Amino acid sequence: MVLFVKFGNFFCKIQSRRLEILNPFAVLSRCCHFLQNPQNNVAIFWDLDNKPPNPIPPYEAAIKLKATASSFGFVQHMVAYANRHSFSYVPPMVREVRKERKMLNQLENKGVIKPVEPYLCRVCGRKFYTNEKLVNHFKQLHEREHMKRLNQIESARGSRRVKLVGKYSMKMEKYKNAARDILTPKVGYGLADEIKRAGFWVRTVSDKPQAADIALKNHMVDVMDRKGAECFVLVSDDSDFLDVLKEAKLRCLKTVVVGNVTDGTLKRTADAGFSWKEIMLKKAKKEAVSVVGKWKDRDVLERLEWTYDQEMEKSAYFSDIESEDGDSEGTIEGVHHDCMQEDNSGSWWEIDSDSDDTVSQRRK
Template sequence: MPNQNPDSSISPSSSEQRVAEHNVAIFWDLDNKPPKSFPPYDAAIRLKKAAQKFGFVKYMIAYANRHAFSYVPPSVRAQRRDRKTWNQLETKGVVKPDEPYICRVCGRRFYTNEKLINHFKQIHEREQMKRLNQIESARGKRRVQMVAKYAMKMEKYKCAARDILTPKVGYGLADELKRAGFGVRTVSDKPQAADVALRSQMVDMMDRRIVECLFLVSDDSDFVEILKEARLRCLKTVVVGDINDGILKRTADAAFSWQEIMMGKAKKEAVSVVGRWKDQSVLQRLEWTYDPETEKKSYYNEIESEDSDIECLSSGEYGSLLDTENDGAWWELDSRTKEVKGPSE
C-alpha cells in the first residue's frame, strides 16, 4: 500500500495551497445589485474580466429570488414600448426599415419585424420544441446521439431567439448570466434568503481554503462581518457597488463602482492593487517580530550546548588527542625539539 500522509486529511497539500493562492471567487448578490443600467451579459463579461486581473476566476456564483428574475428595468420596458410602436408603423406601411430583417436560422428576408417574429414562432420555435421532445423521450445511447446530432441547431436557435423573441418572464437575466458562465441559483422568497445563501457559500470556501480572493458584488452592509473574517484569514477582498462611502468598501481591500467596471477602469487599477498586495506580503515576510518564548528557548539551548562542550572536555573525551599533541609543558617544547634534532645535525 502506498504511504499516506497522516496530516493530509487535516490540511491541504502544498500543491493545492499554491493553486489556491491564485484562485478568485465572484459572489453576486442579484437581489441587492442587479445590472439595471447595463445589459446582463455585457455586465457579467466585464465583471469577469476585471476579476481576472486579481487571479484565476474559478467560481462565479449569483444568488437571487424569483422576483429578481421576473423584474424588468424601466429602460428595458421603454425599449419594448418603442419596439412595439415601431412594429405597428411598419405593418401599416408608414415607415420602412433601411435594410430587410434577416432570419438568423434559415436566412430568409422580411421587410417588417412582425413578419420575422411570426415566421420564427411558426417554424423555428416549433422545430425547437420537436427536437426537445425527441431528446426528452429518448434514453441511453440514443439520447446521447440525438443530443450530439441537434447540438449545433439548438445553439443556433438560442442565439437567434435571444434577439427576436421577448422573454416570457423578466428580461432574460438568468439566461444571460448563465451564457456568461455564472452559476445562477434561485432562493426562496423569504427576506435575506439570498444573503444567507451567499454568506454560507463564502464561509464554506474560506473553510476549505480553495480561493485567495473574494470578489463581492453588493452594497448590503450585512456582508461586513464576512469581509472581516476573510481578512483575518489572510484572504483578499474586492467589492463592487455604487455606494462610494459604504461600509463594505471601507472594509474591503479594494473597491470599484459599476461605472468603473463597465468602462474598463477597474482592470487598469487592479494591476496596481495587486502590485501593492505583493509588496505588502514581501514586507511581512521580511519583518522581524520579537517573540519572548522563542528567544528564551534559543537562549537556553545555546547555554546547554556550551555546557555539553565543557563536560566533554572535562570528561576526557578529547584527552587522548590533547595528550599526544601536547604531552609536555609549553616552555619545554623548544628544548625537546632541539634534543631530538641534535644528533642528526
C-alpha cells in the same frame, strides 16, 4: 547487453543536448522555475437582489465583471444569488424599449413606416418586411423544431442521447442566438439565462427577507474554510456583508467590492472598490494592475517581517543551558568555594590596603 545499455544512455544524452541547443529557453525555464509566480484564485459573489445590472445588458455586465476579476488572478468561482422577484423584475429602460418596439410594429403593419432593410431570419435566412411577420415565422417554425429536438434528447438514454446532443448542438446554439434578439423572454428580461450564459452559477433562493444575503454569506465562509480562493470579489452595496469582509481580512485574504456607493462601509473595508461604470469602461481593469502590485509588496514585507516567538526563544534558551550544564556547574562551584575561603578573613565591606599589611608586620 551492458554495451547496449551504455550506448542507449549515450544516445539519450546527445539527443537531449540537441534539444537544448535548438531550444535554449528550455534550460532557462528549468533553472528559473522560481520566477514563475502562480496566480491567486479569485471567487466572484454577486448579490443580484442588491446590485442587478439594470442599466447594462446582463450578459455584457457579467463578461466585463469576469474580465476585471481575471486581472486579480485566475477566476475559479462565479456565483450569483437572488430570489424569484429579482428574476421576474423588468427594469424601466427595458420596458421603454419594448413599448417602442410595439409601436413600430403597429406602424409597420399599417404601412406608415417601412424598414430601410428587410428583417432577416438568422436561422433559415428568409427575409421579412415587418418585424411581426418575422416573429410569427420564428415561433411557428423554428421554435417548434427546437422543442422537438429537446424532446428527443430528453427521451433518449445512453449513447443515443450523446449522439443526439452532438448532432443537434450546432442547430440549438444557432437557434438560441437568434431567439435572444427576436423573442421576448417569458419571465422578466432573461436575467438568469444571460448570466448563466456568461458562466455564472445562478442560485434562486426563497422570497424571505435577507434569504439571498444569508445564502451568499454561508457560501463565502465555506470557500474560506476550504481555502478555495485567495481573492474575493463581492458585488453588492449591502452593509450586511461587512462581517464577512472583516473575516476575510483577518484570514489575510484579498477583497474587492463592486458597487455604486462611492464611500460605503464595504469599500472602506475592502482592499479595492469599483463601480459599474468603471467596470464597463475598463477603467477598473487598468487600476487592478496597481492593486495587484500593492498586494505583492505587502506579501514581501510580511515575509521579511521579524516576529518574536516567546515559546521558541524559551526552548532555545533552556536547551543551551542544559547542553553546558555539566561544565558550568564545576566552574561555578569552584569559584564559589574559593570566594568563601577568602571571605573568611574579613567582612565584605573591609578593603585591604598596603598600610594594613605594614601595621600587622610591625606588631609581629
